[in-house]
Amino acid sequence: xxxxxxNKPIVFITMGDPSGIGPEVIMRSMASPSVKGLxxxxxxxxxxxxxxxxxxxxxxxAVHRMKSAEEEIFPEEGVVNIVDPGPPLKxxxxxxxxxxxSAKALECLAAAVRLMRGLPDSMPKALVTAPLSKERxxxxxxxxxxxxxxxxxxxxxxxxxxxxxGKNLCVVPVTRHIPLRDVASSLSVDLIAETLRQVSDNxxxxxxxxxxxxxxxxxxxxxxxGGKIGREEIDIIAPxxxxxxxxxxxxxxxxxxxxxxxxxxxxxxxxxxSMYHDQGLAPFKMVDFxxxxxxxxxxxxxxxxxxxxxxxxxxGKGIARSASMEHAIRVAVRAVRSS
Amino acid sequence: xxxxxxNKPIVFITMGDPSGIGPEVIMRSMASPSVKGLxxxxxxxxxxxxxxxxxxxxxxxAVHRMKSAEEEIFPEEGVVNIVDPGPPLKxxxxxxxxxxxSAKALECLAAAVRLMRGLPDSMPKALVTAPLSKERxxxxxxxxxxxxxxxxxxxxxxxxxxxxxGKNLCVVPVTRHIPLRDVASSLSVDLIAETLRQVSDNxxxxxxxxxxxxxxxxxxxxxxxGGKIGREEIDIIAPxxxxxxxxxxxxxxxxxxxxxxxxxxxxxxxxxxSMYHDQGLAPFKMVDFxxxxxxxxxxxxxxxxxxxxxxxxxxGKGIARSASMEHAIRVAVRAVRSS
Numbered sequence: 240x241x242x243x244x245x246n247k248p249i250v251f252i253t254m255g256d257p258s259g260i261g262p263e264v265i266m267r268s269m270a271s272p273s274v275k276g277l278x279x280x281x282x283x284x285x286x287x288x289x290x291x292x293x294x295x296x297x298x299x300x301a302v303h304r305m306k307s308a309e310e311e312i313f314p315e316e317g318v319v320n321i322v323d324p325g326p327p328l329k330x331x332x333x334x335x336x337x338x339x340x341s342a343k344a345l346e347c348l349a350a351a352v353r354l355m356r357g358l359p360d361s362m363p364k365a366l367v368t369a370p371l372s373k374e375r376x377x378x379x380x381x382x383x384x385x386x387x388x389x390x391x392x393x394x395x396x397x398x399x400x401x402x403x404x405g406k407n408l409c410v411v412p413v414t415r416h417i418p419l420r421d422v423a424s425s426l427s428v429d430l431i432a433e434t435l436r437q438v439s440d441n442x443x444x445x446x447x448x449x450x451x452x453x454x455x456x457x458x459x460x461x462x463x464x465g466g467k468i469g470r471e472e473i474d475i476i477a478p479x480x481x482x483x484x485x486x487x488x489x490x491x492x493x494x495x496x497x498x499x500x501x502x503x504x505x506x507x508x509x510x511x512x513s514m515y516h517d518q519g520l521a522p523f524k525m526v527d528f529x530x531x532x533x534x535x536x537x538x539x540x541x542x543x544x545x546x547x548x549x550x551x552x553x554x555g556k557g558i559a560r561s562a563s564m565e566h567a568i569r570v571a572v573r574a575v576r577s578s
Numbered sequence: 579x580x581x582x583x584x585n586k587p588i589v590f591i592t593m594g595d596p597s598g599i600g601p602e603v604i605m606r607s608m609a610s611p612s613v614k615g616l617x618x619x620x621x622x623x624x625x626x627x628x629x630x631x632x633x634x635x636x637x638x639x640a641v642h643r644m645k646s647a648e649e650e651i652f653p654e655e656g657v658v659n660i661v662d663p664g665p666p667l668k669x670x671x672x673x674x675x676x677x678x679x680s681a682k683a684l685e686c687l688a689a690a691v692r693l694m695r696g697l698p699d700s701m702p703k704a705l706v707t708a709p710l711s712k713e714r715x716x717x718x719x720x721x722x723x724x725x726x727x728x729x730x731x732x733x734x735x736x737x738x739x740x741x742x743x744g745k746n747l748c749v750v751p752v753t754r755h756i757p758l759r760d761v762a763s764s765l766s767v768d769l770i771a772e773t774l775r776q777v778s779d780n781x782x783x784x785x786x787x788x789x790x791x792x793x794x795x796x797x798x799x800x801x802x803x804g805g806k807i808g809r810e811e812i813d814i815i816a817p818x819x820x821x822x823x824x825x826x827x828x829x830x831x832x833x834x835x836x837x838x839x840x841x842x843x844x845x846x847x848x849x850x851x852s853m854y855h856d857q858g859l860a861p862f863k864m865v866d867f868x869x870x871x872x873x874x875x876x877x878x879x880x881x882x883x884x885x886x887x888x889x890x891x892x893x894g895k896g897i898a899r900s901a902s903m904e905h906a907i908r909v910a911v912r913a914v915r916s917s
Contacts, residue, residue: 416799418762418809419758496859500860518856
């Protein structure tokens with residue numbers, strides 16, 4: 240892929256499951272005044288599906304269907320480039336997922352990674368992924384757990400960090416999709432310190448503030464009460480925070496989790512690093528359910544995604560809202576600009 | 579203690595640590611228009627300390643210092659009864675905690691329990707406890723963990739439940755002050771089902787709604803994803819919810835904790851039952867930090883307390899706010915009226 244010189248970032252968007260709401264929320268976003276013109280957009284998806292989605296509502300965006308991935312892209316305001324990596328789908332009915340559709344969704348993801356890796360490092364770029372069904376994807380690609388893990392492997396990344404960016408809070412869980420009973424034994428000084436390093440290096444990218452204040456959650460109630468209610472604060476979290484503070488400012492912790500989110504809401508803390516999924520995500524979704532964006536750090540570039548699923552039940556009905564996808568795109572563009 | 583016939587509830591208030599902010603926030607509350615007249619108030623505390631607290635600000639409440647606990651109480655609007663169970667404190671300086679003060683605080687707590695148990699069951703009553711320092715109390719009364727556990731033992735209660743009542747949320751943690759790594763193994767079908775029974779029986783008392791909707795948190799991320807991320811939802815929580823639903827309506831769960839608090843904020847759920855301390859308390863304090871009241875169920879009567887500590891650092895300076903204590907008193911009165 241060649242791209243004519245431009246000062247705009249390039250945002251690749253993968254289609255996601257063609258039977259979900261991905262195609263329509265992408266195309267609605269492309270037509271939205273708050274997104275249009277922010278970047279050069281390259282949608283990696285089934286061209287027919289994407290064009291159909293575009294025609295499904297009035298004032299769909301102008302589309303430039305690329306003949307091949309090698310074609311040169313000319314940045315043109317408001318024109319959406321579509322590159323289709325594979326044979327067209329035989330059938331893709333909104334709301335009716337199929338193995339063929341899941342396979343194409345994964346093909347598009349692989350193609351987006353290929354295309355992005357082919358661009359010069361210096362070119363400002365980001366990836367936005369529309370939702371696919373993990374369960375269905377795992378049927379055609381055994382071992383598929385989710386976008387984050389797929390991209391970690393595709394980029395041979397040592398550590399990827401998942402960041403939830405919302406209007407009210409920014410939250411980073413150190414551990415993610417593991418049972419609660421395994422959380423304590425999954426924590427280590429190195430894992431927490433490395434996560435803090437990745438978060439500290441990317442503060443501007445996460446929340447637009449270079450000197451963002453990071454609050455690190457305790458694991459146990461009342462911060463462990465000096466070891467009386469668990470020792471992980473003393474043995475693991477405090478040493479990790481000390482290690483990180485040798486190199487970075489504005490990090491504090493461990494802070495009791497029933498204090499840190501309150502302080503974050505008061506804007507005393509900008510980014511909360513939680514020890515496990517629900518510790519961060521429950522407070523986050525409580526106040527940022529509709530405005531949450533999932534961001535992945537640790538790849539060659541930023542990746543964001545809207546914070547909703549395929550929503551097969553409402554796909555193709557013209558009622559899916561594109562607010563979260565637009566938010567994901569705007570956060571990706573902001574991140575590229577501040578990195 | 580004898581009390582002349584009245585249709586008002588009787589609220590006992592324990593002084594808490596005499597060197598903390600307890601005495602002053604109690605007396606400020608007694609003078610507050612939103613509290614005055616709500617109930618017959620009996621303060622169990624050091625009489626000198628309480629009177630000094632009352633004189634420390636303008637418009638302190640009228641005080642009736644009882645000669646003994648046997649004296650009859652005549653309900654009189656706006657007059658606060660003070661009963662002192664023991665020899666007066668030799669010294670009690672605000673901000674300077676002492677063993678003598680801690681011992682007196684515990685004596686007052688014991689006396690309040692004695693007085694309340696001496697009243698007929700049919701008499702509407704509640705207990706409000708001002709804060710004491712657990713660490714300091716444990717020095718004079720080894721084994722003291724906190725009000726909740728003390729009262730459980732004093733009332734020989736099989737199960738006490740801690741409820742956090744706020745303006746925005748009501749939250750009930752099934753397990754409380756234990757390390758996170760012990761949470762999963764501390765859960766059982768019986769413990770959760772019994773907690774749900776206690777909560778269901780007391781819905782009106784907790785939030786003023788007899789048909790309050792109860793949402794039960796999952797333990798693992800995404801509700802365990804059908805057993806892929808932990809089996810406690812399948813093996814423990816769902817069976818407990820089924821058991822409770824045999825006898826009670828309006829209970830649902832397990833619900834992923836990154837959904838249940840969002841729905842509670844939207845008023846689709848009135849009471850959230852969480853599996854562990856921070857799962858409930860982190861979201862709760864985020865939105866109800868200043869308006870939270872701690873309520874204990876499973877005693878012979880309701881007990882509430884403000885959601886702050888002794889605050890030795892500001893005691894006696896006239897700057898402690900009584901909003902949380904007033905809230906605790908109002909919630910106690912509401913609970914008595916609806917039980």
